[in-house]
Amino acid sequence: MKTFEEKWTAWLDGQLSGKELAEFESSLPDLAAAEAEKRDAQKLGAFLKEQLTTQAMSNEEFFSHQLHEWIARESAARHRSTSTWWTIPRLVWSGATALALFVITTVLLMSQHQPGEQSEYLTQILQSRVDPAANPNATISIFESKTDNKVTVLWTEGLQSLPADYAAK
């Protein structure tokens, strides 16, 4: 939805046509006055065009020469700053390469590592049975170390003899 200002400007510059033009002109309270306003604005435009286009630039070649000199100085300075071997991009690339090598090496070593034997501290109780007749006061307690879950302590007390079918590995 165009504002009045936008429609007026478009109308003044001849950018309205067809239905839009008819609608806008019919919305004006005094078309004749608006037409006069339009002519006045066009007169202003022509006047500005006539008066303001004559401003010439003096020393045009010197203008270009100054620019050329500035660009040459800037290019030379940039070349000097990029001639150092350890530039920031190179540092970044070196760091990224080192990191990539580290990751590749780690992955390779891990993939070659075979899972080892079960820890000697890990004991699986296969059978644990106390004959109440033979060992009336026997107690068996199992403790797990809080600091190392791979350590299990089997604590027996009051055994008269070890069961023959006891086995642990």
Added chain:
Amino acid sequence: MQTETTPAQADVSELDLVRQCQAGQTDAFDQLVTRYRTRVFAMIYNMVHNEQDAWDLAQESFIKAWKSIGRFRGKSSFYTWIYRIVMNVTIDWLRKRQIKAGGAEFDDAIQLKEIDPASKTVPRADPLPHQRMEQHEIRARINHAISQLSPEHRAVILMKEIEEMQYHEIAQSLGCSIGTVMSRLFYARKKLQNSLRDVYENV
């Protein structure tokens, strides 16, 4: 938009020159500067009304153009692109100068009653000058009237009336919508009509 070219230069397309600039060829940039320096200078001069300031701002604009030409993708014409830089540099300069001056130099306030489309447009009742105004006096009146506009309003009226740019080109140069351009044109014209009517009616 007219540019300052020799026949040999005209053979090289603007986009080719831009590509050469992007490859670091300063000679190509020299050609672009030669094509646009007069227009750019005149545009800035009409906004700041001082030759030395216009010269410095034109230099700054072209330097910025050289620095950022690598980012030019050719989505708009080169002159629209460089005008955007010119407008940014010039409007920024005008704003800073306004802040330094410590006051509102621009007066965009315009009463709605002044823009009633039904109002009669007649020359002011002020007595006509007995002699035709000298050129520099006319110029001084125009400069004064333009200096009463905000930088954005100056930009749109100059790009439309002097450079004869299309709405969308002005919008691209100023980084605003076409509707904003049309609205600014409306107010800028009204303001200048009020300020300069006695001049252009009688010259």
